Amino acid sequence: MSEQMDVDNASPSPQPQQPNKPKKKRFEVKKWTAVAFWSWDQSNETCAICRNHLMEPCIECSGSGKDRSNCPRAVGVCNHSFHLHCIDTWIKTRNSCPLDSSEWTLKEVLQN
Template sequence: MGCARWARRAAPARDIYLTYNWKWNVDEEICGICQQGFDQMCPKCVHPIECKPCVGECKHTFHVHCLDQWLLKRNICPMCRVNWVIFRKFE
């Protein structure tokens, strides 16, 4: 009498989807070339983790792909126009 009455029903099966949130540790919020945030991606990328930021000695930060296209034409920072030298490139 007591066992059947107090037996618990199994919880219904549910799908569990993992999500994640990440953020690059950079001072600026958006790429000065494509105007997309660093938590997003440049127009060339398929996934945000592929779109890494690159910081110059002048401390301006850009998506690597955006900067690569810019540097093909001129070797200066797109923001302050000083010679571009990499200070930090995220891997």
């Protein structure tokens, strides 16, 4: 089989290309909608100290009359996250991560 098949051609028999005739499109993309998934770069979704979800306020913020939407999260170098108020209280008694008992070192503080 020495001759090449034209893959773009819809008919089974090969036809010679005509130089002046534009190629007919098989289909055209009229609209494209991208879908993506994302997640936090952290190991946990729940504060291991107060057991509330990290996107919800901690016990201190939910019990007080202050702004409940502004409860920052603390992320350690071990990639475990806690409410900032919870880990501050925890660190006063012991300087270790509540989940893996490694030495607690703060990597960043994130606002919800």
